[in-house]
Amino acid sequence: MSYDQLTGQNELRRMLSAALENGKLSHAILLSGPSGSGKTSWGKLLSQAILCPDHKGIKPCMICRSCRIFLSGNHPEFYYLEPEKRKLKTKQFRLIREHLYLGGNTKVCLIDQAETMTAETSSSLLKILEEPPKGLTFILLADQPGALYDTILSRCQRYALQPMSSSEIYELLVKNNKADEDKADLLARLSSGLPGYAFDMADDADFDERFREAKTLAYNIATGRDSAVQLLSWAASLAERDDLIYLLELVALIYRDGLMQSLCRRGDNIYRFEKPLVWTETVSSAGLEEAILLINTTIYEVVATNVNRRLLLEKMLIMLQRRLAL
Numbered sequence: 001m002s003y004d005q006l007t008g009q010n011e012l013r014r015m016l017s018a019a020l021e022n023g024k025l026s027h028a029i030l031l032s033g034p035s036g037s038g039k040t041s042w043g044k045l046l047s048q049a050i051l052c053p054d055h056k057g058i059k060p061c062m063i064c065r066s067c068r069i070f071l072s073g074n075h076p077e078f079y080y081l082e083p084e085k086r087k088l089k090t091k092q093f094r095l096i097r098e099h100l101y102l103g104g105n106t107k108v109c110l111i112d113q114a115e116t117m118t119a120e121t122s123s124s125l126l127k128i129l130e131e132p133p134k135g136l137t138f139i140l141l142a143d144q145p146g147a148l149y150d151t152i153l154s155r156c157q158r159y160a161l162q163p164m165s166s167s168e169i170y171e172l173l174v175k176n177n178k179a180d181e182d183k184a185d186l187l188a189r190l191s192s193g194l195p196g197y198a199f200d201m202a203d204d205a206d207f208d209e210r211f212r213e214a215k216t217l218a219y220n221i222a223t224g225r226d227s228a229v230q231l232l233s234w235a236a237s238l239a240e241r242d243d244l245i246y247l248l249e250l251v252a253l254i255y256r257d258g259l260m261q262s263l264c265r266r267g268d269n270i271y272r273f274e275k276p277l278v279w280t281e282t283v284s285s286a287g288l289e290e291a292i293l294l295i296n297t298t299i300y301e302v303v304a305t306n307v308n309r310r311l312l313l314e315k316m317l318i319m320l321q322r323r324l325a326l
C-alpha cells in the first residue's frame with residue numbers, strides 16, 4: 001500500500017516524519033498496535049522512506065530507482081523477516097546477518113511479529129543493536145511489545161498505532177477499491193478500528209452469506225425467539241463448521257455495534273450510525289458487554305483447549321439468550 005493509500009494515524013505520520021527529517025530516527029524502531037491495525041503497511045512505508053534518497057518526511061518520492069525496486073519487492077537492502085511456524089528463528093536471522101554488515105549502504109531490516117523471536121534470536125539481535133553497523137535501521141513490529149525482552153525494548157524508539165475511526169476505515173476501503181460504498185460502510189462499522197480486519201472481510205468471497213447468518217443468530221438470541229430445542233440445534237450445526245470462530249466474531253461485533261448505539265443514546269456521541277445492525281434496543285449496555293465477553297471467552301476456549309465444542313456452544317447460546325432476551 002502506498003503513502004497515498006494509507007489514511008489516518010496522523011500522529012504517527014507526524015512523529016515519524018519529524019524524526020526522519022531531523023535525523024532523529026533511531027537505528028531501532030518499534031511499531032506496536034493490535035493485530036490488524038496496519039503495522040506491516042506502516043513498517044513497509046517507513047522502510048521505503050528510509051531507503052528513498054528523495055523522501056519528504058515519511059513520504060517516499062515513489063519514482064526514484066530505490067522506490068521502484070522497493071515497490072517491485074526486490075530491494076537488495078531491504079530485509080523482511082516474519083515467523084516460520086509461529087516463531088522467528090535464529091536460522092532465519094543467521095541467513096541475513098552477514099549481509100547487514102556489508103557495504104555500509106542504507107539498509108532496513110523489518111521484523112514482523114517480533115514478539116515471536118526465540119530467546120536465541122533475541123540475543124543475536126541484541127548483539128547487533130549494541131553495536132549497529134552504519135546505515136542499518138531495524139523496524140520491529142509487535143502486537144504485544146511487553147513480550148519482547150527488556151534489553152531489546154530499551155534500545156528501541158517506540159511508536160504506537162491507534163485504532164482508526166470508522167470514517168477513516170471507510171475511506172481506506174474505498175480508496176483501495178476494496179468495496180463499494182455501502183459495503184465499505186458496513187465493514188468500517190464492524191472492524192473495531194482495525195483496518196486489517198476490514199480488509200480481510202472485504203477479501204472474503206463468502207462474507208455476505210456469513211454476515212447474514214451471524215445477523216440471524218444475533219437477532220434470534222437477542223429477541224429470545226428460539227426455543228431451547230432450536231438453540232441446541234444451532235449449537236450442533238455451529239460446532240461442525242470450519243468458520244465457527246469467524247462467525248462468532250461477527251456475532252460479537254454485531255453486539256458491539258448495539259453497545260456503541262446504546263452508549264450514544266446515553267449521550268456519548270462517538271458513533272455515527274443511526275440504527276443498530278440488529279434490534280438490541282431493549283438490552284442494557286451491561287447486558288451487551290456481558291454478551292461480548294461471553295462470546296470472546298467461548299472463542300478463546302475453542303481455540304486454546306480441547307473442549308467439546310457442541311457442549312460449549314450450547315452453554316454459550318443458553319447463557320446469551322438468558323442474558324439478552326427479556
Ligand SMILES: [Zn+2]
Nearest residue numbers: 052061064067
Ligand atoms: Zn524514492
